[in-house]
Amino acid sequence: MQDTIDRGQGENRPDLSLDETELLARLRSGYGSAYEELVRTYSGRLLAVARRIVGNDEEARDVIQDAFLNAFRSLPRFQGEARLSTWLHRIVVNSALMKLRTRRRKPEESIEPLLPAFLADGHYAEKFSTWGEQADTALSRTETKALVRRRIDELPESFRTVLLLRDIEGLDTEETARVLETTPNAVKIRLHRARAALRTLLAPHFGRGEL
Amino acid sequence: MKCRECDEFLADYVSGELAADVLATFELHLSRCRNCRTYVEQYRLTIAAGKTACEAAKEAKGDMPEELIQAILAAARPVRDHSS
Numbered sequence: 001m002q003d004t005i006d007r008g009q010g011e012n013r014p015d016l017s018l019d020e021t022e023l024l025a026r027l028r029s030g031y032g033s034a035y036e037e038l039v040r041t042y043s044g045r046l047l048a049v050a051r052r053i054v055g056n057d058e059e060a061r062d063v064i065q066d067a068f069l070n071a072f073r074s075l076p077r078f079q080g081e082a083r084l085s086t087w088l089h090r091i092v093v094n095s096a097l098m099k100l101r102t103r104r105r106k107p108e109e110s111i112e113p114l115l116p117a118f119l120a121d122g123h124y125a126e127k128f129s130t131w132g133e134q135a136d137t138a139l140s141r142t143e144t145k146a147l148v149r150r151r152i153d154e155l156p157e158s159f160r161t162v163l164l165l166r167d168i169e170g171l172d173t174e175e176t177a178r179v180l181e182t183t184p185n186a187v188k189i190r191l192h193r194a195r196a197a198l199r200t201l202l203a204p205h206f207g208r209g210e211l
Numbered sequence: 212m213k214c215r216e217c218d219e220f221l222a223d224y225v226s227g228e229l230a231a232d233v234l235a236t237f238e239l240h241l242s243r244c245r246n247c248r249t250y251v252e253q254y255r256l257t258i259a260a261g262k263t264a265c266e267a268a269k270e271a272k273g274d275m276p277e278e279l280i281q282a283i284l285a286a287a288r289p290v291r292d293h294s295s
Contacts, residue, residue, distance in 0.1 A: 035287050036280075043283070044275040052265060061279055068283045072290040116250070122213030128249040135256050139263050148264035167258055168265040192222040199257040206256070 020084045027075055039068060042085060046092045052164055053096035055153060060096075067095040093169060097179055100161065108156045114197035131206040138206065151201040159194035166191050212240040217247050221254055 026034035043064060050067070051060035071091050078087060117125040138144040152160060161180065165171045166187070173191075177184045217240050223229045224237055241248050 032284075032288075036284055039280055039283050039287075040275075043280060047275055047279075061276075064279065065283055065286065069286050069290070072287050116218065118215045118218075122215040124214045124218075124246055124250065128246055128253060130249050131253055131256055135260070139260055145264040148260045152261060152264070163261065164265075167261050188222060195222070195254060195257055195261075196218075198261065199253050202257060202260060203253070206253075206260075 021080075024078070024080070024084065035072070038071075038084075038088075042088050043068070046088060049089065049092050049169065050096045052149075052168065053093065053161065054099050059099050063092065063095045063099050066098075067092040070095065089169070093165065093171070094179060097161070100157070108158060111156050111159055111193055111197050114155075114200045115193060116196060116200070129207055131203075135206040144205075147205060148202065151198060154201060155194055155197055159190050159197065162187055162190040163194035163198065167195070212236050214240075214244060214247050214250075217241070217244070218250075221251065224251070225255055225258065 023034055023037060027038060046067065047060055047064050050063040051057060054060050054063060067088070071088055074091070078084075081087075082090075119125050139148075152163065155163065162176060165176045165179070166173070171179070173184045173187050177187045180187065217237060220229060220233060220237055224234070229237060241251065
């Protein structure tokens, strides 16, 4: 069964699936059932995205409500330049980041203690012991996944956000820089430090084989 | 290349963005430094762990409260009526 529609030559856009094209047409015609289908189809996963970024249920619910309302208002301008799901995902990410910005700013803890130290001769100060296969095996367990998510939540916010946007939500460096209103180079540096810090936080668990 | 420089190039290395000459120097260092090889492996596993842990949560459905769905649909009504 053909599940895509040829959008024609020269148009730099992904093919929308037939289901999405039909849903979009019904949304634009104002069918209530189409709005409900959109919300029921995508809201569960998008709520999880919002929860990961803002870090709690209550604010994640606010984010989802704001995001869907923004999406409904923006529907007339949506030209199918991305999949509906991708477009909604971006709106939720932006709404979640807006929510983070409105929070009262508190001084962020330094990430330095979680980064690897170096000796004067340029070698790592720590001798790393291999995690081996136990890390791979452990990651198939639900409790290990929950532990990894908790360790991600422990990262200082500006680093956690970059790690989530780049490694989890799949935004590229330029787009992450744009939504965070910073430079691509700053994103790259923060991402590297976030990963290094997360490695430090995971090492006691994966290294000792306690998982 | 020392471990410290290796660390600076690590993100570009795992994303395959190192220029050929830097890549050659980087891999030469790795071939000689077991500690860096272990660190690079742990760095990769850390990225994979984050993805795996969060993908599981991302795929989880059915935790969208019905009252939240109804609230969104109620808020959509004026927008929908205006646009149709």
